[in-house]
Amino acid sequence: xxxxxxxxxxxxxxxxxxxxxxxxxxxxxxxxxxxxVRLGDVNGETxxxxxxxxxxxxxxxxxxxxxxxxxxxxxxNEKQQSVDDLEKVxxxxxxxxxxxxxxxxxxxxYYRAEPVGCTATILNKLYKENDVxxxxxxxxxMVSAIISDSLLFKSPTCTDQDKAAAEELAKLAGINLNExxxxxxxxxxxxxxxxxxxxLSLDAKEFDMNGHKVEVAQVNTVDVNDVLKNxxxxxxxxxxxxxxxxxxxFLFVITDILExxxxxIANGEQINTVEKAFDISLEDKQxxxxxxxxxxxxxxxxxxxxxxx
Amino acid sequence: xxxxxxxxxxxxxxxxxxxxxxxxxxxxxxxxxxxxVRLGDVNGETxxxxxxxxxxxxxxxxxxxxxxxxxxxxxxNEKQQSVDDLEKVxxxxxxxxxxxxxxxxxxxxYYRAEPVGCTATILNKLYKENDVxxxxxxxxxMVSAIISDSLLFKSPTCTDQDKAAAEELAKLAGINLNExxxxxxxxxxxxxxxxxxxxLSLDAKEFDMNGHKVEVAQVNTVDVNDVLKNxxxxxxxxxxxxxxxxxxxFLFVITDILExxxxxIANGEQINTVEKAFDISLEDKQxxxxxxxxxxxxxxxxxxxxxxx
Numbered sequence: 001x002x003x004x005x006x007x008x009x010x011x012x013x014x015x016x017x018x019x020x021x022x023x024x025x026x027x028x029x030x031x032x033x034x035x036x037v038r039l040g041d042v043n044g045e046t047x048x049x050x051x052x053x054x055x056x057x058x059x060x061x062x063x064x065x066x067x068x069x070x071x072x073x074x075x076x077n078e079k080q081q082s083v084d085d086l087e088k089v090x091x092x093x094x095x096x097x098x099x100x101x102x103x104x105x106x107x108x109x110y111y112r113a114e115p116v117g118c119t120a121t122i123l124n125k126l127y128k129e130n131d132v133x134x135x136x137x138x139x140x141x142m143v144s145a146i147i148s149d150s151l152l153f154k155s156p157t158c159t160d161q162d163k164a165a166a167e168e169l170a171k172l173a174g175i176n177l178n179e180x181x182x183x184x185x186x187x188x189x190x191x192x193x194x195x196x197x198x199x200l201s202l203d204a205k206e207f208d209m210n211g212h213k214v215e216v217a218q219v220n221t222v223d224v225n226d227v228l229k230n231x232x233x234x235x236x237x238x239x240x241x242x243x244x245x246x247x248x249x250f251l252f253v254i255t256d257i258l259e260x261x262x263x264x265i266a267n268g269e270q271i272n273t274v275e276k277a278f279d280i281s282l283e284d285k286q287x288x289x290x291x292x293x294x295x296x297x298x299x300x301x302x303x304x305x306x307x308x309x
Numbered sequence: 310x311x312x313x314x315x316x317x318x319x320x321x322x323x324x325x326x327x328x329x330x331x332x333x334x335x336x337x338x339x340x341x342x343x344x345x346v347r348l349g350d351v352n353g354e355t356x357x358x359x360x361x362x363x364x365x366x367x368x369x370x371x372x373x374x375x376x377x378x379x380x381x382x383x384x385x386n387e388k389q390q391s392v393d394d395l396e397k398v399x400x401x402x403x404x405x406x407x408x409x410x411x412x413x414x415x416x417x418x419y420y421r422a423e424p425v426g427c428t429a430t431i432l433n434k435l436y437k438e439n440d441v442x443x444x445x446x447x448x449x450x451m452v453s454a455i456i457s458d459s460l461l462f463k464s465p466t467c468t469d470q471d472k473a474a475a476e477e478l479a480k481l482a483g484i485n486l487n488e489x490x491x492x493x494x495x496x497x498x499x500x501x502x503x504x505x506x507x508x509l510s511l512d513a514k515e516f517d518m519n520g521h522k523v524e525v526a527q528v529n530t531v532d533v534n535d536v537l538k539n540x541x542x543x544x545x546x547x548x549x550x551x552x553x554x555x556x557x558x559f560l561f562v563i564t565d566i567l568e569x570x571x572x573x574i575a576n577g578e579q580i581n582t583v584e585k586a587f588d589i590s591l592e593d594k595q596x597x598x599x600x601x602x603x604x605x606x607x608x609x610x611x612x613x614x615x616x617x618x
Binding site for chain 1: 610613
């Protein structure tokens with residue numbers, strides 16, 4: 001038995017880490033035993049938010065079934081993005097804002113997905129529906145998640161609901177949205193101490209696209225050239241991952257958070273599918289996607305479509 | 310394009326039909342173009358509720374993509390229970406209270422599942438969350454769904470939330486719960502004019518259980534022997550369906566709504582898995598499941614487990 005474990009996806013980002021913390025707090029306030037945990041390292045942006053609001057990172061776990069028989073997933077549902085032994089535990093709830101795929105249960109569950117930009121926007125509703133007050137530091141983490149997922153409201157995934165929730169939460173947290181938001185995003189975009197392997201795994205998700213295993217990794221930066229100078233090492237490293245995990249495609253997305261464009265570097269046998277998906281010609285495996293900042297809305301559906309038809 | 314079509318599962322029951330009607334009304338009140346439709350014949354119980362509250366049955370459709378590109382699913386999610394051309398349209402929303410299986414989307418969506426006894430209980434919340442008043446006749450259909458899915462609160466699927474919602478809705482509808490409920494259930498249990506083929510398809514659902522196609526059909530009655538007198542014809546008919554659709558198992562569940570037991574008749578190559586699932590010995594393909602009235606909670610999980618391990 002043991003208490004319910006709540007976690008987001010592997011290679012955690014700010015939404016995934018803070019959603020686990022915020023949802024566990026809500027559950028505890030409602031008298032349910034639950035603990036936020038994480039499936040990977042905390043990135044620089046998330047650490048900035050945790051430090052700012054003086055909250056400890058959740059505990060790292062490698063497996064769930066060794067300590068509990070029931071879990072709650074936040075910010076993801078696809079099993080390849082989740083804990084490795086997911087099939088050994090019961091999924092009580094999912095709170096998410098992504099497509100649904102590679103997910104199934106034996107029993108009915110609480111599943112709350114909404115097509116909004118951030119899990120925190122949905123959690124903000126759940127706090128209200130359950131009539132629980134959001135403490136200052138939790139509100140701070142939740143607004144950090146919205147800033148992160150929406151790139152300060154500039155991503156096409158950002159909805160009016162996300163903006164409204166961010167404004168409410170910023171007030172509760174006592175921060176200036178723009179000032180705090182830019183500082184947090186810049187902390188996340190600081191890649192000076194990162195190896196190429198770090199960059200490729202920092203925010204990487206694996207997808208099943210019509211039977212093809214596709215990895216899409218994204219990194220935010222204020223200087224794309226600073227990343228591109230390591231292009232040969234990036235190609236070598238993605239080739240290695242492709243080989244080890246049997247991927248059809250590795251797409252590395254370098255997003256300029258000031259210009260709101262992305263440079264992509266593709267590798268693998270299905271590199272042509274990238275050209276088809278975005279109607280571009282890659283030069284030396286590299287291309288520019290103008291106005292593209294969102295993996296979820298501007299990359300994954302287009303790639304899935306290209307793999308399907 | 311066209312308006313959004315809202316529908317429940319094939320072989321519709323009262324929850325599926327009335328959930329489509331109630332959710333379409335909510336959408337219309339919110340200014341969205343939506344129409345309730347159905348994927349099969351209206352059964353006797355549902356017709357009783359529709360007649361009582363003077364509401365017309367939704368229009369029957371065989372395909373969705375011929376008239377729209379977007380749909381909302383209520384009371385189901387598994388694709389084999391849905392419209393045949395589901396893959397050709399975008400699923401905007403799902404409102405459901407079942408396990409999730411054989412379901413996937415390319416894009417984020419609104420998915421609201423709760424582990425309650427009836428879709429109407431969730432819709433009652435959605436009306437409140439959206440601050441829309443439930444008209445008398447819609448409340449009447451919604452309470453009919455809760456009575457139907459919970460067998461007047463006697464099914465183990467029935468939660469306190471379902472009871473509370475039913476009492477609220479009964480008030481709005483101006484009915485006496487017990488009086489109306491018994492009359493409606495009896496109208497549904499009247500099988501005097503039904504052929505064996507009718508009984509097997511009235512409330513039948515197909516499941517994928519670890520690669521096995523399994524059909525579980527249920528019929529409510531006040532006289533089990535009245536159904537069992539046709540046992541040979543039932544066996545012949547299930548054998549035919551098994552053959553035509555490549556099923557591993559056909560389980561026919563005859564539920565006594567006064568005694569709250571079910572007699573089962575199993576057919577197909579996987580008949581032994583039924584014995585394993587319920588720890589019983591079938592005699593001449595027949596067995597008694599004491600206290601079992603819910604396919605969702607007392608039959609499907611146990612069978613799925615037995616097929617998996």
